[in-house]
Amino acid sequence: MFTATVTLSLLAILFGLILGYAAVRFKIDSDPVVDQIDAILPQTQCGQCSYPGCHPYAEAISNGEADINRCPPGGEATIQALADLLGVDPKPLDPEAGEVKPEKLVAIIDEQTCIGCTLCIQACPVDAILGAAKQMHTIIESECTGCELCLPPCPVDCILMVPVKQSANHWKWPFPQPSAGLNEGGNL
Amino acid sequence: MNKINRKLWKYHGGLHLEEHKSISTGQQSALLPLPKRLTIPMQQHIGEAAHPIVDVGDKVLKGEMIAEASGKVSAPIHAPTSGTIVEIAALPVPHPSELNVLTIVLESDGQDQWCERYPIENYRHASSEQLRERIHDAGIVGLGGAGFPSYIKLNPGQHFAIETLILNGAECEPYITCDDQLMRERPEAILNGARIMRHALHAKRCIIAIEDNKPDAFSALNNALSQSGQNDIELVMVPTLYPTGGERQLIKVLTGKEPPSQGRTLDIGIICHNVATAAAVADAIIDGTPLISRIVTITGEAISTPQNIIAPVGAPIEELLDFAGRESGVNTQLIMGGPMMGVSLSNTNLPIVKTSNCFLLQPAEPTKPESPCIRCGECARVCPAELLPQQLYWHSRAKEFEKVQEYNLFDCIECGCCSWVCPSNIPLVHYYRFAKTEVWAQEREKEGANIARRRHEFRLERQEKVEREKAERMRKKKAMLKDKEGAKDDTAKKAAIQAAMDRAKAKREANQVDSTISASDSQPKSEL
Numbered sequence: 001m002f003t004a005t006v007t008l009s010l011l012a013i014l015f016g017l018i019l020g021y022a023a024v025r026f027k028i029d030s031d032p033v034v035d036q037i038d039a040i041l042p043q044t045q046c047g048q049c050s051y052p053g054c055h056p057y058a059e060a061i062s063n064g065e066a067d068i069n070r071c072p073p074g075g076e077a078t079i080q081a082l083a084d085l086l087g088v089d090p091k092p093l094d095p096e097a098g099e100v101k102p103e104k105l106v107a108i109i110d111e112q113t114c115i116g117c118t119l120c121i122q123a124c125p126v127d128a129i130l131g132a133a134k135q136m137h138t139i140i141e142s143e144c145t146g147c148e149l150c151l152p153p154c155p156v157d158c159i160l161m162v163p164v165k166q167s168a169n170h171w172k173w174p175f176p177q178p179s180a181g182l183n184e185g186g187n188l
Numbered sequence: 189m190n191k192i193n194r195k196l197w198k199y200h201g202g203l204h205l206e207e208h209k210s211i212s213t214g215q216q217s218a219l220l221p222l223p224k225r226l227t228i229p230m231q232q233h234i235g236e237a238a239h240p241i242v243d244v245g246d247k248v249l250k251g252e253m254i255a256e257a258s259g260k261v262s263a264p265i266h267a268p269t270s271g272t273i274v275e276i277a278a279l280p281v282p283h284p285s286e287l288n289v290l291t292i293v294l295e296s297d298g299q300d301q302w303c304e305r306y307p308i309e310n311y312r313h314a315s316s317e318q319l320r321e322r323i324h325d326a327g328i329v330g331l332g333g334a335g336f337p338s339y340i341k342l343n344p345g346q347h348f349a350i351e352t353l354i355l356n357g358a359e360c361e362p363y364i365t366c367d368d369q370l371m372r373e374r375p376e377a378i379l380n381g382a383r384i385m386r387h388a389l390h391a392k393r394c395i396i397a398i399e400d401n402k403p404d405a406f407s408a409l410n411n412a413l414s415q416s417g418q419n420d421i422e423l424v425m426v427p428t429l430y431p432t433g434g435e436r437q438l439i440k441v442l443t444g445k446e447p448p449s450q451g452r453t454l455d456i457g458i459i460c461h462n463v464a465t466a467a468a469v470a471d472a473i474i475d476g477t478p479l480i481s482r483i484v485t486i487t488g489e490a491i492s493t494p495q496n497i498i499a500p501v502g503a504p505i506e507e508l509l510d511f512a513g514r515e516s517g518v519n520t521q522l523i524m525g526g527p528m529m530g531v532s533l534s535n536t537n538l539p540i541v542k543t544s545n546c547f548l549l550q551p552a553e554p555t556k557p558e559s560p561c562i563r564c565g566e567c568a569r570v571c572p573a574e575l576l577p578q579q580l581y582w583h584s585r586a587k588e589f590e591k592v593q594e595y596n597l598f599d600c601i602e603c604g605c606c607s608w609v610c611p612s613n614i615p616l617v618h619y620y621r622f623a624k625t626e627v628w629a630q631e632r633e634k635e636g637a638n639i640a641r642r643r644h645e646f647r648l649e650r651q652e653k654v655e656r657e658k659a660e661r662m663r664k665k666k667a668m669l670k671d672k673e674g675a676k677d678d679t680a681k682k683a684a685i686q687a688a689m690d691r692a693k694a695k696r697e698a699n700q701v702d703s704t705i706s707a708s709d710s711q712p713k714s715e716l
Contacts, residue, residue: 038641041637042633042637043636043637043638043640043641043644045644053644053648054641054644055641055645125644125647126640126643126644126647127643127646127647128643143639143640143643145636145640166285166287167287167289168231168281168285168287168289169231169237170628170629170632171284171285171287171625172622172625172628172629173284173618173621173622173624173625174622176615176618176619
């Protein structure tokens with residue numbers, strides 16, 4: 001009886017120490033769920049979800065403050081992925097947040113009109129605008145996320161949103177058009 | 189005679205197809221009359237598009253470089269004839285997307301005048317690096333259809349010892365005969381190219397594989413080999429079966445080995461090149477000629493004399509079709525490549541590029557109506573990559589891109605056997621191509637999102653740093669001001685007080701003197 005008590009107590013102390021050590025040694029600083037949510041979000045940093053960027057939105061979702069359907073750039077695919085991750089039902093996109101754009105856009109600056117005020121540079125969340133005070137600005141197209149945050153500050157309206165140029169390298173095969181005679185859904 | 193009784197292996201599936209090859213091999217390949225206008229796209233290979241180094245109005249000589257490679261996976265492009273650059277603009281290219289790609293338009297001056305060429309005298313004395321550099325500079329890409337820059341496939345790196353160099357002369361797809369014709373007409377060039385590549389790779393052995401439906405090509409190569417007096421290359425006849433010309437399938441047939449799923453042939457010590465690529469390599473090293481023309485099969489039921497044509501890169505497809513003669517009064521459909529893997533083009537006013545091996549002009553047929561999948565399993569029986577085409581189809585159709593990858597979508601070689609046997613006429617390969625490009629697009633998006641995240645985080649960090657530094661500066665300035673004030677309190681103030689006191693004292697003293705003077709002055713006044 002005594003031996004058993006001592007053994008079990010020692011074991012309990014040992015495991016307690018191991019667990020205590022592990023809790024310190026393998027401490028996770030950030031919430032892994034937040035990072036997982038953040039990984040799904042499209043990182044446009046556009047703020048259409050009403051949070052200042054994708055990571056804050058991810059935090060809000062993880063805290064249960066925000067719904068999963070407030071990301072227009074991600075669209076249906078993002079909502080579906082979030083629903084799968086969090087084990088909730090997917091919902092249609094919240095119209096309050098905005099609409100899904102039919103194609104990906106990037107900003108371009110009409111360099112003739114630009115007065116070099118640097119307001120857009122301050123607005124760009126990903127540092128995709130290059131320029132200096134009273135110097136012409138330009139957008140690094142490959143880095144632009146199409147968030148449109150540079151549009152409102154521009155005092156001369158010289159920023160336009162244009163569709164991303166298609167290159168043959170990045171061209172996608174269209175979904176095969178079901179030809180006549182196919183009974184859609186009949187083969188499921 | 190180098191034909192030995194070599195053990196050959198078999199791969200899974202495959203199809204015996206009607207060949208339709210003899211219709212285009214009846215005559216010597218013809219040289220296309222020099223076109224007036226050549227449209228030369230900058231993207232004729234896998235990888236980054238080439239970058240033009242000429243301007244509109246420049247005069248160029250045949251073989252002069254007009255666009256340089258941009259990046260590692262890229263290839264330069266050369267002028268196919270002498271003439272003037274008349275336009276540099278985005279123009280349509282022979283690609284299923286029918287998108288416009290930056291293109292240099294060259295107007296020929298009819299002289300066909302060569303630039304200075306620098307052959308390598310004896311390749312055996314050249315180093316691998318020299319040979320690779322020359323092959324790169326000659327703009328050579330895989331001519332079997334993929335268009336991967338060849339110099340990369342001659343650079344296995346130090347970790348891989350190359351056991352076998354295989355030259356692929358199987359040409360298994362129906363109708364296509366350009367490699368067959370090349371093997372018949374230029375066997376020496378192919379053998380020389382094989383030797384150069386082998387030298388560059390330090391490969392232990394070299395095999396040229398030819399399907400047994402090309403006995404003429406085999407004997408031409410065999411004669412050339414005995415004439416050369418060297419017995420360093422093995423010629424192997426492989427049974428005709430579609431798609432033996434697929435790299436993995438050919439390796440399996442010849443060696444019994446299989447490269448790992450989504451791995452490279454390099455991993456098992458094998459490198460595969462097309463026979464036409466070997467000939468281009470020989471031209472580049474022995475003659476110093478860059479890749480500016482190729483042999484193209486023009487064939488099909490709607491062509492009056494199907495044949496092989498040697499055409500410069502940039503020649504309009506129309507001119508080749510007209511050269512071979514079109515059957516009049518037939519509604520036709522143009523296919524780039526063969527009937528199994530080719531893609532249809534709606535426009536015939538497109539240029540020949542480095543990878544154009546065949547153009548097939550067929551009478552237009554209405555597409556057969558697609559019916560539901562009946563799960564017959566024929567597709568899995570014929571799949572040479574041993575995949576499950578049905579599962580791939582379901583998941584591609586449902587846009588379940590993770591699932592398709594679990595079923596090894598990227599091991600699919602798009603040979604088209606599954607679509608060919610499908611009794612329901614489902615365009616299976618089209619679904620796989622759709623799924624593949626979607627997966628790539630998603631990967632690119634993911635990559636883009638990661639970059640955006642990093643840039644955003646960096647920006648936040650920077651802003652925070654700027655704030656912090658500003659606060660720090662403010663704090664320092666305040667402290668400095670305080671220090672200064674403190675210092676003033678101590679010394680300057682004291683000094684000021686002292687100075688003021690001194691001043692007051694001096695004033696007082698001066699006043700006293702003044703008063704005495706004024707007193708002495710005033711006395712007489714007062715006396716007045």
